[in-house]
Amino acid sequence: MSINSLARPEIVAMKPYSSARKEAPGRGILLNANESPWSLLENTPLDSALNRYPDPQPKELVSRLAALYEMAEENILVTRGSDEGIDLLTRVFCRAGEDAILHCPPTFGMYRIAAQTQGAAVVAVPRLAGDGFRLDEAGILDALANDARIKLVFLTSPNNPTGDALGADFLLKLLEITSDRALIVVDEAYAEFCPNPSATALIDRYENLVVLRTLSKAWAAAGLRCGTVLAQRSVISLLRRIIAPYPLASPVITLARHMLEPKMLERQRHLISEVQRNKTRLLSMLESRSFIRDMWPGEANFVLLRVDNPDKFLTFCAARDVILRGYPADPMLAGCVRISVGSDQDLSALESALDAWEAQS
Numbered sequence: 001m002s003i004n005s006l007a008r009p010e011i012v013a014m015k016p017y018s019s020a021r022k023e024a025p026g027r028g029i030l031l032n033a034n035e036s037p038w039s040l041l042e043n044t045p046l047d048s049a050l051n052r053y054p055d056p057q058p059k060e061l062v063s064r065l066a067a068l069y070e071m072a073e074e075n076i077l078v079t080r081g082s083d084e085g086i087d088l089l090t091r092v093f094c095r096a097g098e099d100a101i102l103h104c105p106p107t108f109g110m111y112r113i114a115a116q117t118q119g120a121a122v123v124a125v126p127r128l129a130g131d132g133f134r135l136d137e138a139g140i141l142d143a144l145a146n147d148a149r150i151k152l153v154f155l156t157s158p159n160n161p162t163g164d165a166l167g168a169d170f171l172l173k174l175l176e177i178t179s180d181r182a183l184i185v186v187d188e189a190y191a192e193f194c195p196n197p198s199a200t201a202l203i204d205r206y207e208n209l210v211v212l213r214t215l216s217k218a219w220a221a222a223g224l225r226c227g228t229v230l231a232q233r234s235v236i237s238l239l240r241r242i243i244a245p246y247p248l249a250s251p252v253i254t255l256a257r258h259m260l261e262p263k264m265l266e267r268q269r270h271l272i273s274e275v276q277r278n279k280t281r282l283l284s285m286l287e288s289r290s291f292i293r294d295m296w297p298g299e300a301n302f303v304l305l306r307v308d309n310p311d312k313f314l315t316f317c318a319a320r321d322v323i324l325r326g327y328p329a330d331p332m333l334a335g336c337v338r339i340s341v342g343s344d345q346d347l348s349a350l351e352s353a354l355d356a357w358e359a360q361s
């Protein structure tokens with residue numbers, strides 16, 4: 001079965017917008033895009049041809065991302081962060097009022113938001129709270145067997161906020177049983193922190209697999225807003241039909257290209273090893289604290305805890321300028337607090353706050 005038959009028919013049928021820069025790359029005397037011939041920042045250090053529309057999918061950046069993720073360029077769509085990838089997938093594959101996504105809370109909140117924005121239903125298969133928030137694999141298979149509306153299955157590996165990674169056998173099983181009816185989206189925002197192999201190696205074999213990667217976490221560039229959707233060409237072509245004409249701003253393209261120069265890889269690996277070193281320190285700081293009831297160290301650059309008096313604890317830390325993430329509105333995460341791995345200095349401030357909280361509680 002072709003992937004086009006899973007997409008919304010109107011998306012397959014429509015003639016996509018063709019931007020000026022797509023029709024004619026930015027060379028020659030450019031009188032085709034109603035741009036200004038001058039830039040206000042010309043001859044300043046900030047000049048980056050801002051008067052011109054950027055390349056919608058800049059070749060050099062695409063080729064660097066292809067090399068980084070060990071995929072062909074045709075398997076790549078560069079987006080405004082993974083958030084945009086999630087949104088595009090939902091808009092292409094889910095018909096309002098008819099189709100659904102499946103997600104496994106507690107997990108990243110944007111899958112639900114993208115679905116609800118699109119008018120798609122949200123099928124939740126909660127993680128097993130009594131079993132370390134393990135993925136309910138049988139529950140996912142059941143939901144797929146009983147609900148024909150499900151078009152997208154969002155799995156996060158490692159998961160935010162529980163930090164657990166997806167098992168390879170289960171992923172293979174899911175890909176097989178959904179091959180003619182749904183796409184499996186593996187969100188690997190935190191994959192670089194985890195030793196498991198990326199699901200990208202399976203893309204050649206499975207047309208219904210999509211992998212999301214981002215420069216926001218291990219590439220230390222959340223402010224850049226640059227993510228990558230990886231999938232077979234058939235899926236990428238569908239997403240290209242609806243992506244904004246110019247998703248990446250010129251300064252973003254320039255910065256991303258610099259960040260992905262081969263010489264930066266060593267620096268990036270060093271940053272990951274710093275995160276790993278500091279995570280070990282964070283875990284030892286948290287060990288045997290009287291107010292911590294449970295802890296999920298996970299495989300990413302954060303740790304999830306369950307504490308006594310979470311609201312007061314968060315306020316206490318915030319008063320010392322240490323900002324942690326709480327989940328007051330999520331019953332599954334009652335009492336939980338997520339702590340990102342910070343710098344040495346950040347961790348020292350956190351340690352003082354923890355000591356003070358423990359002393360007074």
Ligand SMILES: Cc1ncc(COP(=O)(O)O)c(C=O)c1O
Nearest residue numbers: 081082083108160189214216227
């Ligand atoms: C699992 C997961 N996916 C995606 C994102 C968003 O990624 P991006 O910054 O590339 O939009 C986050 C952000 O926290 C995340 O935790």
